[in-house]
Amino acid sequence: CKINTYDIVPLEKNINIITERLFENPKFSKDIEFEQVLIGELNKFNDKYFPIPEFKYKVKQKLIDENKYGREKENMFLPVYKDLLIKYKIELLKQNPKTFIDKWYFKNITNEINFIFEEIKKVKNSNNKNISALILSRTMRSCRATTHSDLATLAEPVSKIYYCSKHGKICKPVFSIMKWWKTYSKDTIKRIKEFEKLKTGTYQYCLSGDARTIDIISALSKKQKSFADILNRQKISGIFSSPPYVGLIDYHEQHAYAYDLFGFKRKDELEIGPLFKGQGKESQKSYIEDISDVLNNCKKYLKENYNVFLVANDKYNLYHEIAKKAGMRIENTFKRPVLNRTEKDKGAYSEIIFHLKEK
Numbered sequence: 001c002k003i004n005t006y007d008i009v010p011l012e013k014n015i016n017i018i019t020e021r022l023f024e025n026p027k028f029s030k031d032i033e034f035e036q037v038l039i040g041e042l043n044k045f046n047d048k049y050f051p052i053p054e055f056k057y058k059v060k061q062k063l064i065d066e067n068k069y070g071r072e073k074e075n076m077f078l079p080v081y082k083d084l085l086i087k088y089k090i091e092l093l094k095q096n097p098k099t100f101i102d103k104w105y106f107k108n109i110t111n112e113i114n115f116i117f118e119e120i121k122k123v124k125n126s127n128n129k130n131i132s133a134l135i136l137s138r139t140m141r142s143c144r145a146t147t148h149s150d151l152a153t154l155a156e157p158v159s160k161i162y163y164c165s166k167h168g169k170i171c172k173p174v175f176s177i178m179k180w181w182k183t184y185s186k187d188t189i190k191r192i193k194e195f196e197k198l199k200t201g202t203y204q205y206c207l208s209g210d211a212r213t214i215d216i217i218s219a220l221s222k223k224q225k226s227f228a229d230i231l232n233r234q235k236i237s238g239i240f241s242s243p244p245y246v247g248l249i250d251y252h253e254q255h256a257y258a259y260d261l262f263g264f265k266r267k268d269e270l271e272i273g274p275l276f277k278g279q280g281k282e283s284q285k286s287y288i289e290d291i292s293d294v295l296n297n298c299k300k301y302l303k304e305n306y307n308v309f310l311v312a313n314d315k316y317n318l319y320h321e322i323a324k325k326a327g328m329r330i331e332n333t334f335k336r337p338v339l340n341r342t343e344k345d346k347g348a349y350s351e352i353i354f355h356l357k358e359k
């Protein structure tokens with residue numbers, strides 16, 4: 001989907017029609033209006049109690065107890081929020097949710113998502129249909145009922161305003177997908193246009209499968225025979241990859257909304273280094289096995305003098321062992337600070353890019 005070629009004009013037209021239909025649907029108007037009024041009230045409140053940059057400066061200088069002050073102001077704003085909920089008859093989370101979507105999305109958001117998904121199904125051009133679904137899935141990721149700092153690792157659903165340490169003010173969950181649908185539509189089209197300019201006459205294909213075992217040539221043969229033949233003949237010069245790290249993220253869980261909506265089959269058991277298995281010694285051991293299995297599998301398709309670049313936050317120093325097990329050596333390491341993390345409040349974070357070559 002990401003690497004396809006698109007006819008931009010009809011794609012933009014299609015997306016604009018969907019956006020208009022969402023906007024004009026009276027079923028969604030009260031929640032959109034509610035959110036606008038809430039944003040207005042929050043802006044006034046935040047200007048008064050969380051002035052920029054004074055507030056963050058005072059927190060840094062320890063002149064303000066951030067948690068205590070944040071909680072106080074949260075409680076001060078809550079009645080305004082509750083009154084607006086009643087005035088606009090806003091319904092929030094479902095009781096006894098059975099699916100991920102029921103648990104993590106407000107009722108209006110679920111209705112908007114379903115509405116857009118039905119509109120997308122009507123799109124005739126299959127490429128345009130797929131990229132519109134991708135825009136919807138990016139939108140959904142930003143519309144879960146959670147705080148800004150828990151976007152990457154969901155804790156519990158949040159249905160009220162809260163003090164947000166990431167932004168240093170009172171923030172709110174999302175009540176309508178409109179803003180994010182528009183944002184990601186624009187951003188996705190911008191990326192497609194940029195990528196179109198960079199494309200060369202080469203082939204690209206995105207295969208999904210377990211990297212430890214996938215037979216790249218035969219999987220690709222089923223999709224694009226001519227490309228598979230070239231690959232078989234010339235082999236692969238190198239890999240640039242950002243693998244999962246040990247015990248950091250449950251990827252299936254993080255994208256559970258997409259499995260729910262699009263009906264994809266989950267394969268949790270194939271995930272390398274999932275968060276639910278932790279970062280203990282046993283998990284580290286299986287991580288070393290798994291990543292070296294991936295590299296050994298890839299080697300079947302690599303040229304003799306290959307280059308492999310892996311980005312990792314190797315805090316347990318596992319990559320020396322991984323390289324050894326894969327019959328590789330670490331040629332070089334490059335440090336890469338990660339500045340724009342989803343979770344801004346979780347401290348400095350940097351990654352290493354390992355350059356690996358045959359031993």
Ligand SMILES: C[S@@+](CC[C@H](N)C(=O)[O-])C[C@H]1O[C@@H](n2cnc3c(N)ncnc32)[C@H](O)[C@@H]1O
Nearest residue numbers: 209210211212242243244245251252270271272
């Ligand atoms: C750090 S993320 C990199 C995401 C990547 N840069 C992208 O844009 O999709 C690591 C990815 O590895 C995937 N992964 C985990 N176990 C895998 C396996 N056994 N085979 C293939 N991919 C796996 C995760 O689902 C996740 O998407």
